[in-house]
Amino acid sequence: MNEQNGQRQRFADVLSQYVNRQGHSLGQLARRSGIPKRTIANWIAGQVRKPRYQTDLVKLARALHLTACEADEVLQSVGYPTVEELIGRARRQPDEELLSLLAPWVQETEQRNSPPPSPCPFQAIADLPHFVGRERELEALEQALLVGQHATLYSLEGMGGVGKTTLAAHLAYRVRPHFPDGVLWARLNLSDAMAILGAFAAAYGRDVSAYTDLGSRSQVVREILAHKRALIVLDDARSSEEIAPLLPPSGDCVVIVTTRRRDLAVMRQAHRFHLGPFDRARQESLSLFDRVLGAERTQGERVTLVQIADLLGHLPLAVDIAASRLAYEPGWTAANFLERLRREKRRLDELRYEDLSVRASFNLSYDTLPPHLQQFFAALGVFEGQDFAVAAAAYVAETSVELARDHLITLYGLSLVQEGRPGRYRLHPLLHDYARERIGADAPFERMVECFVRYAERHRLDGDALDLESGNLLAALHTAHARGMPAALVRGANALAHFLEVRGLYDAAELHLNRARQAADAVDDTPGLARVHLN
Known part of the structure; x- marks a missing residue:
């Protein structure tokens, strides 16, 4: 019994050492490895003498990015064969699934008795085991990066949460063999340029701490990279000033910048890839x-x-x-x-x-906005149609059309709004929810209702114009009803009644006319009530 307890503890101690070093939560490791969170917790707590399946340990070792020697220590702590022995077994049987799991260590085990190679850094963050989709983007990026004459600078642009960093990491693992001088990775949101340059130089055995100003340190690192073929990922860039000192000279190095911004001056000559949400049609x-x-x-x-x-x-x-x-x-x-x-x-x-x-x-983008732009962005949450016009945004935000256009261009550059139909903008559904919860008063909703009621009255007989704004017009009627705006509800329902019936939207027409009838009764709007009855 004591021997079994000792084996449990050895296994728990070895595994805890590598889990703590990696810094991932158990939930993250569960997602990366496919092993249930509770199972990993039991292993670390010393509740298990020997996991039932050796492949589960292999999956976790992959998620922790262990070397072959480190993976051997984990496997042998519970009596399983070494990585090299498992590879041999998988090749003899053969077992393609097991061999695929062991793929990260095949080259390492084959080179154990070879002379040590020159240092080749690989600083990429962990790849997701459940990475899916993005086949078109990956194919286009690989084609661009691996041709003989490639550009130096590439950007992955898109809103927060769209997967720019995840795609860059997955790409780094896929193209790693094509960059003999390694992969460098910098998280610009966590480190400054001086620290990053020091880390880049140290990856090639150089100490640049004596260079205490940004210009001289940047120059030395450019000299180090001048004759190398490395992939450099600058993750989460927010300004050109962050990027410029980290760029290598033109040559064989490739730089990928992930950013939410479309308007970085330093990226004007970059090969740019815009990432949107997952493709619904491609499931x-x-x-x-x-x-x-x-x-x-x-x-x-x-x-x-x-x-x-x-x-x-x-x-x-x-x-x-x-x-x-x-x-x-x-x-x-x-x-x-x-x-x-x-x-x-x-x-x-x-x-x-x-x-x-x-x-x-989303906070990371919103918090960078000055107060007047935060207020403008929040006001956009009142729109519920497919998209909205610049003039409507200006009316709701109580600003000029020219200034509203400037604000929308700025927000577009920060990936906080997206292009809609020609000349129009829209919010991603979750950004719409985010903006809406930041509306601190009733005024934007009231102005939205008034904006589209007036629009309906101006274009009462113009079906094309009403089609363009149909979603916003119906939302305005719902908002007028929900927020107790009877006069606006009566006007809007009367203005839209003919359009709704012509378009065959009989249920909507009946709903809003009934609501308008009740509203007109409640405020003694005799002329409005008469028009409702006529409709």
Whole structure:
């Protein structure tokens, strides 16, 4: 018994050492390895003498990015064969699935008796084991990076939560063999340029601490990189000033910048890739559910999972959080979670899982805005149609059309608004929720209602103009009813009645005319009531 307890403790101690070094939470390791969080917790707590399946330990070792020697220590602590022995066994049987799991260590084990190679840094963050989709982007990026004459600078641009960093990491692992001088990675949101340059130089055995000003240190690092073929990832860039000192000279190095900004001056000559949400037609969100929840459950709850993805605007971070909560929080069905997500005021609260949070991701962009732009952005949350015009944004925000256009261009550059139909803008559904919860007064809603009631009155007989704003017009009527604006409701319903009937929207016409009739009665609006009866 004591011997068994000792083996449990040895296993727990060895595993805890590597888990603590990596710094990931148990939930993150569970997602990366596919091993249940509770199972990993039991291993670390010394509750298990020997895991049932050696492949589970291999998966966790991969998620922790252990070397072959480190993986051997974990495996042998519970009596399983070494990585080299497992590779040999997988080749003899053969076992393609096991060999695929062991792939990260094949080259390392083959070179153990070879002369040590020159240092080749690989600083990329961990790759997600359930990475899905982005096939077109990956193919285009690989083609661009691996041609003989490639550009030096590439950018991955997009809103928070769209997966820029995840894609860059996955790409780094895929193209690693093509960059013999390694992969350098800098998280610009966590380190300054001096520290990053020091880390880049140290990766090649150079100490640049004697160079105490940014210009001289940057020059030395450019000299180090001048004759190398390395991939450099500058993650989460917010300004050109952050990027410029870190760029290598023109040559064989490739730089990928991930950023939410479309307007960085330093990126004007870059080969730019814009990332949007998952492609609904390619069922990328369903693929992620399949990876996290398993094929059987995904197929059984497919219709509801599609509804969840639609409600989340197919934002990868949000879909990942939803899948994780469904997988690891006991007793939940997709239908239960969908019901919770449909409560608009609580939706962003539901999109949290350990250190992952959609709201926190959006905060990083919103908090950089000056107060007047924060107020303008929040006001955009009143729009509920497919998109909105610049003039409507100006009216709601009580500013000029020219200034509203400037503000929208700025927000577009920060990936906080997106292009709609020609000359129009829109918010991603979750950014719409985020903006809406920051509206601190009734005035923007009242101005939105007045804006579209007036629009309906001006274009009463212009079907094309009313089609363009149909979503916003109907939302204005709902808002007028919900917020107790009877006069606006009567005017709007009367102005839209003919259009709704011509378009065959009889239920909507009946609903809003009945509400308008009640509103006119309540405020003794005799002329308005007469027009309602005529409609």
